[in-house]
Structures are given as structure tokens and as C-alpha cells.
Amino acid sequence: MQTLRVLAALLIVGAGILAYAVWGGPGRQPNLAPPTAPRPVPVAELTTLQPVKEIAVEYHTPDMPPGPGHEQFATQCVICHSPRYILNQPIFPRKSWTAEVLKMVKAYGASITPNDQKQIVDYLVHWHGREDAAPVPATNTASTNK
Amino acid sequence: MSKAFFGNLCMIDNRMLVDIQSARRDLLKSMIALGASTALSACSRKSGLSSFTDLGVPEHRGQGPIDMRPMGRYPEKTDLIMLADRPPLLETPIQYFRSDLTPNDAYFVRWHYAGIPTRVDLRTFKLIVTGAVARPLQLSLNDLITQFEPVSAVVFSQCAGNSRNFFRPQVPGAEWTNGAMGNAHYKGVRLRDVLKMAGVSAKAVEASFRGLDEPPLQSSPPFEKPLPIEQALQGDAIIAYEMNGSPLPMLNGFPIRLVVPGWFATYWVKSLAQITVRIESLSTFWVNTAYRVPVSRDYVEDPKNPSTHTTPLTIYPTRSVFVTPDAAAKVRKNSVTHVEGIAVDSGAGIRQVEFSADSGRTWMNARLDPAIDKYSWRRWRVDWRPVQAGSYVLKCRATNNNGETQCDSEWNHGGYARHSIETLHVEVG
Numbered sequence A: 001m002q003t004l005r006v007l008a009a010l011l012i013v014g015a016g017i018l019a020y021a022v023w024g025g026p027g028r029q030p031n032l033a034p035p036t037a038p039r040p041v042p043v044a045e046l047t048t049l050q051p052v053k054e055i056a057v058e059y060h061t062p063d064m065p066p067g068p069g070h071e072q073f074a075t076q077c078v079i080c081h082s083p084r085y086i087l088n089q090p091i092f093p094r095k096s097w098t099a100e101v102l103k104m105v106k107a108y109g110a111s112i113t114p115n116d117q118k119q120i121v122d123y124l125v126h127w128h129g130r131e132d133a134a135p136v137p138a139t140n141t142a143s144t145n146k
Numbered sequence B: 001m002s003k004a005f006f007g008n009l010c011m012i013d014n015r016m017l018v019d020i021q022s023a024r025r026d027l028l029k030s031m032i033a034l035g036a037s038t039a040l041s042a043c044s045r046k047s048g049l050s051s052f053t054d055l056g057v058p059e060h061r062g063q064g065p066i067d068m069r070p071m072g073r074y075p076e077k078t079d080l081i082m083l084a085d086r087p088p089l090l091e092t093p094i095q096y097f098r099s100d101l102t103p104n105d106a107y108f109v110r111w112h113y114a115g116i117p118t119r120v121d122l123r124t125f126k127l128i129v130t131g132a133v134a135r136p137l138q139l140s141l142n143d144l145i146t147q148f149e150p151v152s153a154v155v156f157s158q159c160a161g162n163s164r165n166f167f168r169p170q171v172p173g174a175e176w177t178n179g180a181m182g183n184a185h186y187k188g189v190r191l192r193d194v195l196k197m198a199g200v201s202a203k204a205v206e207a208s209f210r211g212l213d214e215p216p217l218q219s220s221p222p223f224e225k226p227l228p229i230e231q232a233l234q235g236d237a238i239i240a241y242e243m244n245g246s247p248l249p250m251l252n253g254f255p256i257r258l259v260v261p262g263w264f265a266t267y268w269v270k271s272l273a274q275i276t277v278r279i280e281s282l283s284t285f286w287v288n289t290a291y292r293v294p295v296s297r298d299y300v301e302d303p304k305n306p307s308t309h310t311t312p313l314t315i316y317p318t319r320s321v322f323v324t325p326d327a328a329a330k331v332r333k334n335s336v337t338h339v340e341g342i343a344v345d346s347g348a349g350i351r352q353v354e355f356s357a358d359s360g361r362t363w364m365n366a367r368l369d370p371a372i373d374k375y376s377w378r379r380w381r382v383d384w385r386p387v388q389a390g391s392y393v394l395k396c397r398a399t400n401n402n403g404e405t406q407c408d409s410e411w412n413h414g415g416y417a418r419h420s421i422e423t424l425h426v427e428v429g
Helices: A002-023 A043-049 A070-079 A094-106 A114-128 A141-145 B004-008 B014-019 B024-042 B094-098 B141-147 B191-198 B229-234
Strands: A052-054 B080-085 B088-091 B119-121 B127-131 B137-139 B150-158 B181-190 B206-211 B224-228 B238-243 B257-259 B272-278 B292-294 B310-312 B319-324 B337-344 B350-356 B378-384 B390-400 B422-428
Touching: A043 B141, A070 A114, A094 A114, B094 B181, B094 B319, B127 B191, B137 B141, B137 B191, B141 B238, B150 B238, B150 B257, B181 B191, B191 B229, B191 B238, B191 B272, B206 B229, B224 B229, B319 B390, B319 B422, B337 B350, B337 B390, B350 B378, B378 B390
Parallel strands: B127 B272
Antiparallel strands: A052 B119, B080 B088, B127 B137, B150 B181, B181 B238, B206 B224, B206 B272, B238 B257, B292 B310, B319 B337, B337 B378, B350 B390, B390 B422
């Protein structure tokens, strides 16, 4: 009986120490981690417990600045992709943008008239491109100065 | 989270560890009881949120050590570098590669067409196996789980265009830096088991794969990728229904995706819905034009005169990249800086990683962490103690068990398969 009482007392003291360690005490660090998300439904039970998965995607469309060809770009290119596809590219020369627009027509089946293609290239050069570098002269300065 | 082990434990449980064959296994197991709850809570998971985080940064890509690219948050994902919003192209920030398994919410996202799947009903979803097969199949997720032997493995994946942004001259495409890659633990069924159940014709030359994503125009070629039939029937490809112990995020291919170990992620068709066994090769833009590299050593070609002789890009070349230090971090002289990175190849295994702090004049061996799995990346470490202040050019170079190592420079027209020796500029003061 005496032993049991001692054991019970020890148990209570132990529980107290444990509670202090877990919930209190000056040394406790604040838990800044976000609350743990509920464990996902195991794959084997998904069909029974959570058969439909649906996400709502909000897109973040950047502004398209005014410029030559803006209308053609804003009505045709964005049918298939965000204007951000332009912004994530390097500042390409006209030649590269022309090839890209042609790729949209030839490879991806975009129906853009040759005139509209030209307007779109103008817009891309205006917004996020540059003119092609002047071709290097065939003769160098040393020989022409001779 | 600064401890790699806690990173390792993100969303991992005993079940998932069966295939990780390394000395680390026992240590991990013993740490699960102590660390799992901490790790789980530290890995912020924000399922269901779809808010966009505009950090107010300029709309251009960073050119210096500080990454100025905008971040975006998509459903089931944390803030990722947003290369594009529709379709989403989301890059993993480099700090996530300090963990051996890349958390699902930080895993990179790449879709080709804006018609991405946003809703899947598992009561009606079927994987169709059709074409040159004796028994066409329609398999539900539960069919896959119950009718086939489950397999699991830790597998590295990498977009064909990973690190494209570093090519000079620059090439069009998704301008990834090093974050279009990740390492995850997949569970699923063997592709070859599914094909065997269907009974592949002896005349078959390839099996091609389509997902639930849809092309934007009637005239756009559907995104469909083929594997040679011998690769499909004898390789280690998995139809995965679990990623790091959880169902796949929608943006990473819920409910099932193809995992082709050692092959570039362009073959890892997401939200896999149809397998077609073919007796004639698929011939579309995605095969004939896209994802092709020159037939030359290291896929090198001349920007002024690109090669006309090309071949489909398939397996990963041997490669290593830096994870720490951050290029923007100031390194202190006469103190030890922990330099760390990962190395990958297509399955032979990494034998050696060398590190140079003097732009490649002298090299020293990095310490390799134990191998995690056949097709996983492998971590390497160096304790570097620079004694003088100044600018340093760090390099790392991996060699695999076949003796394949890294080239000094490379360029190809698609900006694919970058694997030249990595350079990191750091300031020591």
C-alpha cells in the first residue's frame, strides 16, 4: 500500500514535470511554424472519401503597354497563353521574335494572317525587343582607309 | 529546417522508406519518432489556397545574384518563381534543394498548354490503354492500386530546359535557372506490368502517352510523348499515384503521372489518361521538332550554323550544381563556409564530385553523401576556408560510374540538357 502511494506520488510529480516541459517554462521557444495540415487522405481511399479534386486557378495577367500592333497581340496571342510569355523572355531582336511568331503559326496552328503577324512582331519588338543589329560591313575599316 | 535531416523527413513515413537503400535509412527511421511532427509542421502546406502573391517586384528577370523574378502561388503550392501564369511555369527556389526530397508544394511546375486539368473525378477517371494491344484496358485509380504490384523509388526529375537561362547567346523558351528540377519519392505501378496486362503486339515500336491537358486550338498538336517500346517494356518507368507519401498535386499531374527514371521530364506525362501502343512512330511537332538536340558530343552546335542532324533528347547527362552558398551571401575569410550541391546522372551512379575555388585551376574532391536510390540525385559537400578576401569563382564537376563527366561550355538551339561545369561567383570579405 505504501509502495503504491509512493508510486502514485511519483506519477503525479512526473506528469507535472512533463506538463511543464511541454506547455510552459521560461526556456520554451515560441512555435512559429504554421499549424500542421491535416494528413491527406491515403491514395487507396481517395475514390471513396474524396473522389473529386478541383482547383481554382487565378491567373496573373500583366498589363500590355500600348504600342503598334497592340490590338493584334491582345486579341490573338492571348487566346493561347499569357502575355507573361513575352516578359519572361530575353530582350530578343526582331529576327528572333519573327521566328517565334512564325512558330506559333506553323507549329501550334495559330491562324494569324501575314499582315497581323507583322503587326505582332512590331509590338513584340516595341514592348520587349530590339531591332536587329546592323550587319557587319564586309570590308573592315583598315582596308577601306588604305 | 536548417538540418538536412528534418528536410528529409518532410511528408515521409515508414512505408515510404522501403526502397531507400542507404546507411541513412536506419538513422532516418530512428529520427522519425522525434522529428516527424516537427518536420511536418515546418513544411508549410497550404492546400486549397489560390491567392496570387504579388511581391511588387519589377517585371523583369534578375541579372545579378539577387533574384528579381516575380513569385506566384498556385493551389497546393507554396510561393514559387513564376515564369508564366497561363499555363503556369513555376520554378523551385534553390533553397528547397537543401532537402533530399523536394516537398510537393515546392516542386516545379511546367505545362505546355493553358488547357490544364483543374478537376478530376476519380469515380469516372480512367487510364486507357489502346492501340496495338491484345486487350485494351480502362483502369481506374483503384484498379491500378489493387490489380498491380506496387513499387516505389526516389527519382530525380529535370525539365529538358532546366538552366536554359544560362545559355549564351540566349535562346527562346522557358527561361529557367536551376530550379526546374526536384527529387521525390514516388509510389505506383510498373508501366511494363500494365502493358503486359494489355498484351503488346510483337509489331509495336513505341508506346505514347497523353495527359488530361488540352491544346488551345483544334489545329494545335496535342502534347503526346512516345517511349521506344523496349524502354516501355524493359525500363524502370512507373505510373505513379503517390508523391512523397501524398496524392500528387493537381499541377504535378494528379491523379497519376508517368515517371521515367533517368529520362528528362518531358516524358513524365502528367495526369496520364491514355497510353497508345503504336506500330508506327508518332510524328508530330512534339516529336519531330521540339525537344531535339544535335547529334554531337555534349549536344554542342554552332549558334551561327545550327545543326540539321538532330535526335530526341532522352536521358540526363552527368551534372552537378551548387545549392549553397547563396550567390548573394557574403562569405567570411578565415572561416569555414559550407559548400553543398547535388549531382545527377541517368542511373549509373555518381562516382566523384570535384570542387574548385580558383576557377578550375585546381580541384579537390567533395564528400559524397550516401547514395539514396539508383535514380535519385546525390548530395556532395565541401568545407571551404578562403584565407584571402576578394572575388572567387567556384566550380563543381561530377563524374559518374561510367566515367562520364562535364564539359566546359555548350550551346544548342533549344537550350536543352545544360550540363556544362557550373560556376558560382562569390565575394569573400
